[in-house]
Every structure is written in structure tokens, then in C-alpha cells.
Amino acid sequence: MKDDQIDAMSKILKSMSHPIRLKILCLLQDKELSVGDIRDQVETTNANVSQHLNILRSQGIIDYRKDANFIYNRITDKRILELIQTMRKLFCPTFD
Numbered sequence: 001m002k003d004d005q006i007d008a009m010s011k012i013l014k015s016m017s018h019p020i021r022l023k024i025l026c027l028l029q030d031k032e033l034s035v036g037d038i039r040d041q042v043e044t045t046n047a048n049v050s051q052h053l054n055i056l057r058s059q060g061i062i063d064y065r066k067d068a069n070f071i072y073n074r075i076t077d078k079r080i081l082e083l084i085q086t087m088r089k090l091f092c093p094t095f096d
Contacts, residue, residue: 015059021052032072
């Protein structure tokens with residue numbers, strides 16, 4: 001692998017490695033969720049959720065769409081979906 005590929009992977013993995021961001025990604029793997037839905041499931045504040053979502057957006061991992069007063073988030077990088085599925089198989093064998 002080339003150094004720029006290693007750097008790119010490192011940045012994405014670092015973005016995902018925080019427990020709240022990893023939980024957000026697990027929640028988003030099956031469907032779009034609003035900030036409020038994520039906040040309720042992660043059990044933290046809107047400000048905290050927004051901060052973590054911004055980090056994931058800045059890395060191109062997730063994107064959002066606005067619908068009236070709601071913002072819906074989704075994973076846009078298919079590699080992330082595959083990575084989360086693999087991690088679940090390896091680390092959460094009783095889940096599936």
C-alpha cells in the first residue's frame with residue numbers, strides 16, 4: 001500500500017473510533033435517521049450528536065438531507081457499511 005492510502009484509511013478509522021460515532025454508524029447502517037432519533041438512541045445532547053455527525057460528514061462517511069425542519073442522516077460510503085458488517089460479525093457474534 002502507498003502512504004497516501006494508509007493516511008486516508010487512518011483518518012477514516014480515527015473518525016469512526018469514538019464510541020458515540022461508532023454507535024451512530026451502527027444505527028445508520030440500516031436506515032436514515034433524524035438528529036433527534038440519533039440523540040434518543042445514543043442518549044446524549046443535540047449539540048453532542050451534531051458535533052459527532054459533523055466529524056463523520058467531514059470525512060465523507062455520512063451525508064444528510066433536509067425535509068422541512070428535520071435533518072436526516074445516512075451513510076454514503078458503501079465501504080463503511082461493509083466494514084461495520086464485518087466488525088459486527090467479528091465482535092458481536094450473538095447479534096446476528
